[in-house]
Amino acid sequence: MVRFEHVTKHYPASGDALNDVTFELASGEMAFLTGHSGAGKSTLLRLIGLLERPTRGQVMVQGRNLGRLPTRKIPYHRRQVGMVFQDNRLLGDRTVFDNVALPLVAMGVSHKETGRRVRAALDQVGLLAKERAYPVTLSGGEQQRVGIARAVVARPPLLLADEPTGNLDPDLSREIMTLFERFHQVGVTVLIATHDLALIHSLRHRTITLSGGHLMAPAPAK
Amino acid sequence: MGRQPIASQRGTRGLRRLPVAWLTHHLRGLLASLGQLLRSPLATAMTVAVIGIALALPEGLYVLTRNVKALSSGWERTAAVSLFLRPTVTVPQAEKLAERLGARSDIAHVRLITPDQALKELRDYSGFAQAIDQLPSNPLPVVLALRPPPGMVSSAGLETLRHQLAGLPEADFVRVDSAWISRFEAIVGLIQRGVVILAGLLALAVLLVIGNTIRLEIQHRRDEIHVMELVGATPSFIRRPFLYIGAWYGLLGALLAWVLVTVAVGLLQGPVSTLAALYRTALPLSGVGPLELLGMLGSGMLLGLLGSWMSVGRHLATAEPQ
Numbered sequence: 001m002v003r004f005e006h007v008t009k010h011y012p013a014s015g016d017a018l019n020d021v022t023f024e025l026a027s028g029e030m031a032f033l034t035g036h037s038g039a040g041k042s043t044l045l046r047l048i049g050l051l052e053r054p055t056r057g058q059v060m061v062q063g064r065n066l067g068r069l070p071t072r073k074i075p076y077h078r079r080q081v082g083m084v085f086q087d088n089r090l091l092g093d094r095t096v097f098d099n100v101a102l103p104l105v106a107m108g109v110s111h112k113e114t115g116r117r118v119r120a121a122l123d124q125v126g127l128l129a130k131e132r133a134y135p136v137t138l139s140g141g142e143q144q145r146v147g148i149a150r151a152v153v154a155r156p157p158l159l160l161a162d163e164p165t166g167n168l169d170p171d172l173s174r175e176i177m178t179l180f181e182r183f184h185q186v187g188v189t190v191l192i193a194t195h196d197l198a199l200i201h202s203l204r205h206r207t208i209t210l211s212g213g214h215l216m217a218p219a220p221a222k
Numbered sequence: 223m224g225r226q227p228i229a230s231q232r233g234t235r236g237l238r239r240l241p242v243a244w245l246t247h248h249l250r251g252l253l254a255s256l257g258q259l260l261r262s263p264l265a266t267a268m269t270v271a272v273i274g275i276a277l278a279l280p281e282g283l284y285v286l287t288r289n290v291k292a293l294s295s296g297w298e299r300t301a302a303v304s305l306f307l308r309p310t311v312t313v314p315q316a317e318k319l320a321e322r323l324g325a326r327s328d329i330a331h332v333r334l335i336t337p338d339q340a341l342k343e344l345r346d347y348s349g350f351a352q353a354i355d356q357l358p359s360n361p362l363p364v365v366l367a368l369r370p371p372p373g374m375v376s377s378a379g380l381e382t383l384r385h386q387l388a389g390l391p392e393a394d395f396v397r398v399d400s401a402w403i404s405r406f407e408a409i410v411g412l413i414q415r416g417v418v419i420l421a422g423l424l425a426l427a428v429l430l431v432i433g434n435t436i437r438l439e440i441q442h443r444r445d446e447i448h449v450m451e452l453v454g455a456t457p458s459f460i461r462r463p464f465l466y467i468g469a470w471y472g473l474l475g476a477l478l479a480w481v482l483v484t485v486a487v488g489l490l491q492g493p494v495s496t497l498a499a500l501y502r503t504a505l506p507l508s509g510v511g512p513l514e515l516l517g518m519l520g521s522g523m524l525l526g527l528l529g530s531w532m533s534v535g536r537h538l539a540t541a542e543p544q
Contacts, residue, residue: 049452072456079454089449106455108247150453 273475472526
């Protein structure tokens with residue numbers, strides 16, 4: 001599903017964020033991406049979502065070489081990649097329903113179909129009752145779940161999450177992780193960047209560790 | 223891949239409905255943008271007012287010059303060459319001459335004014351009735367009032383005509399009322415050119431106003447734009463609402479300009495009528511016609527689109543991965 005081949009990302013200001021990173025994520029796999037702050041976790045996710053392009057090396061997603069993807073095709077690539085952020089990036093002036101509907105609206109899905117799919121996604125994250133609420137009226141955990149609903153509403157085969165539990169207490173974090181596992185179980189490839197090691201160890205998934213932009217020797221899946 | 227089944231579904235049954243779907247899509251976008259504008263009515267009203275006033279100025283001047291031109295074309299019809307015949311020429315002779323001249327292509331109309339008619343008019347309008355009655359005989363000659371075809375006024379052809387008429391054996395002298403018409407037309411032409419320049423400058427101002435408003439709007443909605451990019455919205459999809467907003471600004475501004483000009487014409491109608499009555503004519507001011515209104519709205523909308531398009535091109539171009 002995702003393959004990095006000798007990927008280096010260099011920032012003029014701060015040096016190499018990623019240095020010669022090579023790994024592969026199989027289709028339908030769920031994996032954690034871990035490492036200290038600044039180890040390059042976010043950069044790696046941003047390269048997969050084509051928010052940035054690598055300085056050197058190749059990023060392949062679903063067999064497509066992202067380096068060869070013309071700029072005008074980037075939106076179509078992003079529709080295949082659901083992204084969840086630590087700060088959830090919801091729009092405060094829109095209801096939960098409208099926030100979750102954004103990807104479908106951008107894709108030009110019909111009104112009826114949009115309503116159906118948005119409700120299905122909200123149902124999956126357990127927030128069907130809150131569709132008319134505004135994000136500020138929700139708790140942190142609920143907001144994050146809205147963010148997840150938005151990421152999966154277009155049914156992307158690949159789901160990326162950047163510190164999705166960073167602002168949540170352990171109970172809520174576990175709840176969110178359970179949600180990701182559920183998507184993994186129905187065949188979605190999931191990659192979650194987190195430094196919550198306790199949580200990672202309690203879940204049995206592969207862990208990819210970054211340190212200073214380098215990939216550490218893979219820890220065997222327990 | 224999730225996208226393909228959707229795409230193929232559309233391909234099979236969507237082709238026939240495409241224009242309708244496309245139209246409803248744009249219509250929905252347009253209405254959504256209007257709703258967005260109406261949600262901040264004060265800011266919208268101020269921008270629309272600026273655009274409206276800027277558009278009303280050249281439009282108003284245009285209507286003014288058009289009215290003045292209508293006035294002068296009224297004069298063109300009476301604009302005349304007066305051929306004063308020698309006193310020895312009798313009325314029957316003059317009638318024959320008039321017939322001859324009337325056949326010429328560079329003369330549209332000939333009116334014969336007999337000495338009696340002329341004297342009567344003079345007595346009626348000059349206020350010297352008593353003095354005129356004292357005259358032993360009518361000293362006035364026969365006059366042929368000639369009217370050239372409408373297109374010929376103020377052209378060199380008129381001068382040629384004057385020469386030819388002066389060369390006639392019956393002619394005493396020829397008076398051409400063309401100099402002041404030429405001057406008048408030159409002034410109108412000058413004003414018209416001024417209107418064009420003013421319109422150009424103000425159109426530029428409208429472009430800048432709309433461009434700047436859209437720039438602020440883009441800044442205001444940075445987060446939204448960013449999220450739309452993340453979820454796979456195409457650049458054209460992100461651009462579209464801003465273009466719609468620009469088009470609305472232009473359209474509403476043009477509408478306001480129309481209202482302003484129409485009100486101004488209405489306010490001027492009274493004084494103009496009074497003035498015209500003093501000159502014993504009627505001068506109905508014509509306002510903005512339906513075709514002109516359509517043109518105004520169209521060009522306003524076009525200006526709005528263009529202004530927002532420039533702004534969007536400049537300020538949304540940064541949506542690229544590094």
